[in-house]
Amino acid sequence: MTSVDIIIVAAGSGLRYGAPLPKQYCELGGRPVVMHTINALRAAIPHARLTLVISSEMADLWQDFCLKHNFVSPAVVYGGSTRWESVRNALSAADRPADIVMVHDAVRPLVSRQLVDMLMDALSSDPDVDGAIPAVAVTDSLRMQLGDGLSKSIDRSSMRAVQTPQAFRGYRLRQAYDLPYRDSFTDDASVMEAAGFGNLKLTEGSSHNIKITNPGDIAIAEVLMKLNKEQ
Numbered sequence: 001m002t003s004v005d006i007i008i009v010a011a012g013s014g015l016r017y018g019a020p021l022p023k024q025y026c027e028l029g030g031r032p033v034v035m036h037t038i039n040a041l042r043a044a045i046p047h048a049r050l051t052l053v054i055s056s057e058m059a060d061l062w063q064d065f066c067l068k069h070n071f072v073s074p075a076v077v078y079g080g081s082t083r084w085e086s087v088r089n090a091l092s093a094a095d096r097p098a099d100i101v102m103v104h105d106a107v108r109p110l111v112s113r114q115l116v117d118m119l120m121d122a123l124s125s126d127p128d129v130d131g132a133i134p135a136v137a138v139t140d141s142l143r144m145q146l147g148d149g150l151s152k153s154i155d156r157s158s159m160r161a162v163q164t165p166q167a168f169r170g171y172r173l174r175q176a177y178d179l180p181y182r183d184s185f186t187d188d189a190s191v192m193e194a195a196g197f198g199n200l201k202l203t204e205g206s207s208h209n210i211k212i213t214n215p216g217d218i219a220i221a222e223v224l225m226k227l228n229k230e231q
C-alpha cells in the first residue's frame with residue numbers, strides 16, 4: 001500500500017481574521033475548525049500518518065481543547081514564523097517521508113474525500129508526476145496593478161485559484177524544502193517548482209473547500225457543512 005503523510009499546518013497567528021483566537025481555533029459547529037479538518041482527512045485516508053503543526057504558544061490551549069472535546073490529537077510539531085518554516089519543521093520531524101506527502105491548511109475544514117482521491121489518482125496514474133494540486137477556475141475578472149492607479153486586464157480563462165491539500169512524491173518534497181526560503185513561496189507547489197520538480201498536475205478543486213479567512217467565512221462554512229450532511 002502507498003504510504004501517505006499528511007501535514008496539517010495550523011501555526012499561523014490568523015492576524016488578518018481579526019478574531020481573538022487564530023481562525024483555526026474558532027468554533028465551527030461546536031468544535032474548533034481544525035478538529036473538523038483533522039476528521040475530514042482521517043476519513044479521506046484512514047491509513048495516513050497525520051502531523052499537526054501548531055504554534056508552541058498554543059500548545060496548552062490545544063491540549064485543553066482536546067480534553068474538552070474528547071479528541072485524540074495527531075502527532076504535534078511546532079511551527080515557525082512562516083508557513084514554509086512550519087512545513088519544513090514537520091518534514092524534518094519524520095525520519096523519512098512517506099511515498100506521498102500531502103500538505104493541508106488547517107483553515108480548510110471542508111476538504112472532501114473525493115478531492116483527496118483525485119490527488120491520489122493523479123499521482124498513482126503517472127510516475128513522472130511530481131505532485132498534484134487542486135484548483136478551481138477564477139470567476140472574478142482579473143486586473144494586474146501597474147502602479148499610479150493604473151492597471152491592465154488579464155485573460156482569466158487560463159488562470160486557476162489553487163487550494164490545498166497539495167500532494168507530492170515525499171522524497172522530492174523533502175528535497176525541495178532544502179532550498180533556502182524565498183518570499184515567493186506561498187504554497188508547497190511554488191517550493192517544488194523552484195527545486196525543479198515542476199511536473200505538477202492540476203486536479204479539480206471544490207468551491208466548498210473554502211479557506212476560512214474573514215469573519216463571515218465561519219457562517220459560510222456552517223451552511224456548507226449542513227449542505228454536505230444533507231447530500
Ligand code: C5P
Pocket residue numbers: 009010011012013024053079080081082083084086104105106107
Ligand atoms: O497565512 P495563510 O492564510 O497563508 O495560512 C495558511 C495556513 O498556514 C493556515 O492554516 C495557517 O495556520 C498556516 N501557517 C502556519 N505557520 C505560519 C503561517 C501560516 O502553519 N507561520
